[in-house]
Amino acid sequence: MKKLYGLLGCPVEHSMSPEMHNDLFTYYGIDGYYHAFHVEAENLGNAVIGLKALNIEGFNVTIPHKVSIMRYLDEIDDIALNIGAVNTVINNNGKLIGYNTDGDGFIKSLETVITKSLSDTKILIIGSGGAARAILISLAAKGAPNIDVSNRTLTSASQLRSECQFKLKGSALSLKEAEENIQQYDVIINTTSVGMHPNIDNIPLSLNKLLPHTVVSDIIYNPLQTSFLIEAARRGAVTLNGVGMFVNQGALAFHKWTGQFPDVNRMEQLVINKLGGHTEC
Structure with a gap:
């Protein structure tokens, strides 16, 4: 069974994170799957309980849950605490630990x-x-x-x-x-x-x-x-x-989950192709 990773947000339909991370799983031969979960604010606590029950390896958090997710975590990194928001969570033997990789x-x-x-x-x-x-x-x-x-x-x-x-x-x-x-x-x-x-x-x-x-x-x-x-x-x-910030925060999350720091250039090109543009002025 593939290891499960994901994204919690509302909305998530247009997120490029699933395509970016699933491409990396394939590229590095990691038996994992990343899924975007649309979670309404009032259902966040139940969603976290459900993901824990599914033994999710890790997940990202996006708008509007970056602050409210913190009350459902077992531990939070000091920098994430000072920022007051979490965008990346690791499941460490049932303990959910929150980080912020945006900065x-x-x-x-x-x-x-x-x-x-x-x-x-x-x-x-x-x-x-x-x-x-x-x-x-x-x-x-x-x-x-x-x-x-x-x-x-x-x-x-x-x-x-x-x-x-x-x-x-x-x-x-x-x-x-x-x-x-x-x-x-x-x-x-x-x-x-x-x-x-x-x-x-x-x-x-x-x-x-x-x-x-x-x-x-x-x-x-x-x-x-x-x-x-x-x-x-x-x-x-x-x-x-902003592409560099987006792909690097994702790369840092991927590294925390897998121990593998990914090819950022590959991630950036995938995102640029998805956006249908180029980065030069």
């Missing part, structure tokens, strides 16, 4: 394009939601303290920074302040949904003062190249879309 997935993607060490990199995060929180805390945990957070609501940016348990320098900024000082940054990361399909012409802030060779990242991957990234590339920036 580290982003960092692995970022490390393919940055030239400085994280400790010497000046970073701007745009947004203060769940993705911003995962990226901020994971970067700080990896020794990147020089991080400013900019958001439409300044109090949200301040609160996000104050709740990080790792060493941080930098400030909370308004979007206008970030625009005026954008030339200071080595890396700029948009974690908001601004520019996502169907509102593809929108950008989160002006790049008028952007310096060439700055790394500009957008965690959106539909479209593959947002207006924000297109404008950044026009100004000579190095751009990074």
